Amino acid sequence: MNKNLIDWPTFTGALIILLAVSIPLAVFPESGKEIVSMANDFVTGNFGVLYLIFGLATFAFLIYVSFSKNGQIKLGDKVSEREFGTFSWAAMLFAAGIGSSILYWAMIEWAHYYQGPPFGIEGESKEAIQWAPAYGIFHWGPMAWAIYTLPSLPIAYFYYVRKKPVLKISEAVRPVLGKLVDTPLGNIIDVLFMFGLMGGAGTTLALGTPMIAQGVNDITGLPPNLATKTVIMLLCTAIFAVSSYSGLRRGIKVLSDVNLWLAIFILAFIFVLGPTVFISETTFTSFGLILNNFFKMATWLEPFANVGGFTETGFPEAWTVFYWAWWLVYAPFVGLFVARISRGRTIQEMILGTIIYGTLGSVLFFGIMGNYGLYLQLTGTFDVVGYMNETSPQAAIIAILNHLPMAVIMVPLFTILAIIFLATTFDSSSYILAAVVQKEVQTEPLRWNRLFWAFTLCLMPLVLMYVGDLETLQTxxxxxxxxxxxxxxxxxxxxxxxxxxxxxxxxxxEPSTIYINRREIVQRARKRQEQEAALKRSEDKES
Structure with a gap:
């Protein structure tokens, strides 16, 4: 166990801030929940415009970079081959960036928009039906993946081009902050990122575990209580601990590939044996609606709420601002992971690949799963909205799946997919957390370090689940x-x-792909400095 590789200030700082927040929430859940809720309302209510500006600016900036000369820079040496094939690369970045949360929201998010649509539209109206399937695709589409991609640019650049064997957010801002990175400020930057990631991981557990428990209940009859959820959480922890321990190639890659193939099968099954025409037309219509209203959706707030006869809906803060804030918390982690797996690709390939493959995956999930549930609602086959309001979103999701042909097979497959999705997100998270607290990462973070963060990711959400405050940790x-x-x-x-x-x-x-030889640059710079110094000495001698 090489303790000299560990950046102990970052390691202990992340644990201290997590405990400092989690323990008071566990001991004083009601007071803690109220304070955190007030802080969240203050941030989203007063700075919502900053989040929306940031989302648009990020998307525009990445499109610019991808088609500029910067986008042609190759991540690695001139002879570096891609470390992972396109399929595995896309599978890993999608599984890391989305997790089981997409199974939850893709199935049921439309129902929330149907009841409480944007732009002051009347709930459950014909106009609300049009927006219900579109807004989920918008929230999980190009803007989300652009926010995810932004941190990968400097991190991948310094790791593969400038050959800095460090996977840290603080190291990626060294050209701007300089030696300040070596002060406690650098540790604070990394610790804030780690806390955000652990809280975001708690959110994924908060959504995924009850949904899996509901699936287990449908299959086995076991009640979806705390005991069942605890066993599920420990099982997922065991899976992603083994995967993270095995490393990128033998663990995370294999699990991500299995995850993607199973997801493709389930989506294809619903699309082919479900209302194929309705799903196709609704998804395509939603795509057109988003293109037509992209800037309206990306900039809509409610400045006229409660004045001039306008009624406040709270939709922008509850959904768009919240989503942009959520993606932002996860962005450094996904950026670190995407950077790590992108050796041999150009910056343009990394940007466009992440945005396109990520968006395509989200469109398929929301378009197929979401519109199948909407079809059941509109045809009167099953009152999804009513059932969700009477029971829970998780129960509604399993009920929707039970209306599929061969539901006795599809519900178990969906539950297995949710478990693997949860595990792939967490093994990627533990891998990156381990990398951030190391001074160097030549190939893989230390195994004991990866295992430590795998169990840390589980233990705190597990404790908070028992006091009912996983959502508060997320907030x-x-x-x-x-x-x-x-x-x-x-x-x-x-x-x-x-x-x-x-x-x-x-x-x-001249080539379309730019290869930067950092060693040659440094040598030429030194030679130029020596020539200038010699010239100055010559001039001084003559004078």
């Missing part, structure tokens, strides 16, 4: 993630500064 992480807005700005500045400096120092380049 606390969103509030704590507010400073990440500014860190993301530093990451953007850092990437452009470093890559432009290297491009200006490189030889003239």
């Amino acid at each position: 606390a992480s969103i509030v704590a993630g507010f400073p990440v807005l500014f860190i993301m700005g530093l990451l953007t500045w850092s990437f452009m500064k470093a890559s432009n400096e290297d491009l200006r120092a490189s030889k003239d380049y």
Whole structure:
């Protein structure tokens, strides 16, 4: 066990802040929940416009970079081959960035919009029906994946181009902050990221575990109580601990591939044996509705609420602002992971691949699963909304699946998929947490380090689940993630500064893919400095 590789201030700092938030929430759940809720309302209510501006700016910036000379830079040496094939690469980034949360929201999010639609539209009206399937695709679409992609640019650049064997957010902002990164400020940046990730992981557990428990109840008759949820959480922990311990190639890659193939099978089954025409037409119509109203949806707030006869719906803060804040909390983690698995690709391939494959996966889930539930609602086959309001969203999801042909097979497969999805997110998370607390990561983080964070990710949410405050931990992480807005700005500045400096120092380049030889740049810079010094000495001698 090589303890010298561990960055102990970051390691202990992350644990301390997690305990400092989690223990008071466990001991004083009601007071803690109220305080965190007030802080969340303050952040989303007063700074919602910043989140929406950030989302649009990030999307525009990445499109610009991908088609600029910076986008042609290759991540690695000239002869570096892609570490992972496109299928496995797409599977890993999608599983890491989405997790079992997409199974939950893809199935049921439309029902929330149907009852409480945007733009002051009347609930359960014909107009509400049009927006219900579209808004989920928008929230999980290109803007979400753009926010995820942004941190991967500087991290991948420094890791593969400048050969810095460090996977840290703080290291990626070194061109801007300089030696300040080596002070406690660098540790604070990394600790804030780690806390946000652990809180975001708690959210995934909060949504995924009850849904899996409901599936287990349908299959076995076991009640979806705390005991069942505890066993499920421990089972998922065991799976992702083994996967993380095995590493990227033997663990995370294999689990992600299995996850994607099973998801494709379930989606294809629902699409082919469900209302195929309705699903196709509704998804395509939703796509057109989003394109037509993209900027309206991306900028809509409620500045006229409670004045001039306008009624406040709370929709932007409850959904769009919240989602952008949630993606922001997860973004450094997904960015770190995408950067780690992208060796051999150009920056353009990494940007467009992440946004396109991520969006395509989300569209398939929301378009097929969500619109199948909407079809049941509109045809009167099953009152999804009424059942959800009477029971729970998780129970409604399993009830929707029970209306499929061969439900006795599909419900178990869906439950297995949810378990694997949960595990793939967590093994990626533990892998990155382990990488962040190491001073160097030449190949893989230390195994004991990966295992430690795998169990840490489970234990705190498990404790909080017993006091009913997993949602409060999620909200606390969103509030704590507010400073990440500014860190993301530093990451953007850092990437452009470093890559432009290297491009200006490189030889003239003709190929479409730019290969930066960092060693040659340093050697030429030293030679130029020596020539200038010699010239100055010559001039001084003559004078």
